[in-house]
Amino acid sequence: MSTSPAFTASPFVGKTFGITVAKLTKKFGRTTVLRDIDLEVKPGEIFCIMGPSGSGKTVLLKHIAGLETATSGEVRIGEYDAADPETRNKVHLALVFQAGALFNSLSVYDNLALYPREHRECNEAGIRERVMHALSILSLEKAANKFPSDLSGGMKKRVAIARALVMEPQLLLYDEPTSELDPVMSATLTEIIATLREQTAVTSVVVTHDRDLAFAIADRMAFVMDGRILGVGRPADFKNPTDPVIANFLNPVIDLKNPRFKQLENSHE
Amino acid sequence: MNHLSAIVGHIGGTLLLLVRTLKFIGTLPRQWARFIEQCYLIGYTSLPIVTILSFFIGSVLALQSGYSMENFGAKQFIGTLVGLTMARELGPVMVAILIAGRVGSAITAELASMKVYQEIDALTTMNIPPERMLVLPRLAAITVMMPVLAIIANLCGWYGGALVCEYTHTISVDSEAYFTALKEYMKPHDVTDGLIKAEVFGFVIVLVCCYIGLNTRGGPREIGASVTKAVVSSLILILVLDYFVTKALLMS
Ligand SMILES: Nc1ncnc2c1ncn2[C@@H]1O[C@H](COP(=O)(O)OP(=O)(O)O)[C@@H](O)[C@H]1O
Ligand SMILES: [Mg+2]
Numbered sequence: 001m002s003t004s005p006a007f008t009a010s011p012f013v014g015k016t017f018g019i020t021v022a023k024l025t026k027k028f029g030r031t032t033v034l035r036d037i038d039l040e041v042k043p044g045e046i047f048c049i050m051g052p053s054g055s056g057k058t059v060l061l062k063h064i065a066g067l068e069t070a071t072s073g074e075v076r077i078g079e080y081d082a083a084d085p086e087t088r089n090k091v092h093l094a095l096v097f098q099a100g101a102l103f104n105s106l107s108v109y110d111n112l113a114l115y116p117r118e119h120r121e122c123n124e125a126g127i128r129e130r131v132m133h134a135l136s137i138l139s140l141e142k143a144a145n146k147f148p149s150d151l152s153g154g155m156k157k158r159v160a161i162a163r164a165l166v167m168e169p170q171l172l173l174y175d176e177p178t179s180e181l182d183p184v185m186s187a188t189l190t191e192i193i194a195t196l197r198e199q200t201a202v203t204s205v206v207v208t209h210d211r212d213l214a215f216a217i218a219d220r221m222a223f224v225m226d227g228r229i230l231g232v233g234r235p236a237d238f239k240n241p242t243d244p245v246i247a248n249f250l251n252p253v254i255d256l257k258n259p260r261f262k263q264l265e266n267s268h269e
Numbered sequence: 270m271n272h273l274s275a276i277v278g279h280i281g282g283t284l285l286l287l288v289r290t291l292k293f294i295g296t297l298p299r300q301w302a303r304f305i306e307q308c309y310l311i312g313y314t315s316l317p318i319v320t321i322l323s324f325f326i327g328s329v330l331a332l333q334s335g336y337s338m339e340n341f342g343a344k345q346f347i348g349t350l351v352g353l354t355m356a357r358e359l360g361p362v363m364v365a366i367l368i369a370g371r372v373g374s375a376i377t378a379e380l381a382s383m384k385v386y387q388e389i390d391a392l393t394t395m396n397i398p399p400e401r402m403l404v405l406p407r408l409a410a411i412t413v414m415m416p417v418l419a420i421i422a423n424l425c426g427w428y429g430g431a432l433v434c435e436y437t438h439t440i441s442v443d444s445e446a447y448f449t450a451l452k453e454y455m456k457p458h459d460v461t462d463g464l465i466k467a468e469v470f471g472f473v474i475v476l477v478c479c480y481i482g483l484n485t486r487g488g489p490r491e492i493g494a495s496v497t498k499a500v501v502s503s504l505i506l507i508l509v510l511d512y513f514v515t516k517a518l519l520m521s
Binding site: 062065066067093094097099101102105115167 | 379382
């Protein structure tokens, strides 16, 4: 299936946006989730963010999407403030949520058609073409009339990706896009992200645990740990990481005799 | 003190939601399908229960007033009493309570679940204001349906009263006399006052329930908490507003 048709979005006429994160700190009550984050994503780049779960990746992505407001510091998309609602009228942004965030009261087809319909971008025939094309890329044609509650986790994720593609965004944010996909679909997604960069002016930020995905497509990548950036660089820079934390994240050592579990073993005897 | 500032904050938030929603009023024609769907959900599906309940309220009103007016020999005025009470007070209040229970709760549950499962966030990133797509059609639908429901409640209540008067032998006022009394002392503004009240209640209920739903925070548990909060707030608002709106209408 990795030979599925490449995404042939109409080349977006317009600007490409970079992202600047400056001294971003976020606290929820007393817990600090992001500490002094500085990041620069260049226009048109594929930027991967990796890190253990709970390290603040989703919260960082939400700041870029303007869904959270910073405790201090700021996020800019091009020259616009990401937290300002007006920015959404200037930058086409799509976010693939970690859990999909599909509209449960709408069919898969209507989930995808909602954006072009609400923004009156084209007539129903044009919308149909766009929606069916996006569905076919993710092999979802048969699911068009199903409702989100009838889909598996992986299918929901694919619908969420398709919904983002229909939006033809200038800035595409993925939150762990392959976490529920099978290896074939993951490969397809890798192709989609790479092809989109070739054909359109999109800037992509991909939060992922998937080493294969990150090393296959990233122009640059960053490691996040405990709300801090541990390192930023090209994939080649991380082939043999010197930082022991990053090294262990990328190539975890599996110790079947780990003493931490000794007690667990004993309790079974 | 904390409670007070929280309440003031919620009132401000609710008014802000109203302003933001009304800004999109021009989009109503192209949201026709959503508006009709909400009219169906809010109005049509409430019809059976509104009909049955108002019928029985009118009936019991006639029964009680038959019993108490017997002493004054004023049985011929039962029609007036049932007619006025239904139109001015019980019709609008009862419909409002029903709407709070079955429509308000459903609206809050739906919007709260959309909030908790990040559908609202998804709308926001898609630059589709929830006020336009979710709040406006519901507010428009309740504005149209509330007077309709109140009129139906009045009619059912009046006929319920008439039936009881005619067929309860301790009362035995025939329906002709009943409706003559009902028409004689009731003025059109008695009915329109009631409809205005119903309109105010319905609008406030839907607005408040939308606000509470959209401001749900946390996990799925909070959906239930929000629904409870929405219904309780609606009931309190109905009864408090009832006093003030009635007073204002009586003065004008
Ligand atoms: N709305 C919130 N309120 C309080 N804490 C939160 C909230 N969202 C996230 N957190 C906390 O922030 C931390 C980072 O979360 P998240 O960004 O989701 O991690 P991940 O890197 O796995 O995506 C976690 O400890 C989480 O508990
Ligand atoms: Mg996450």
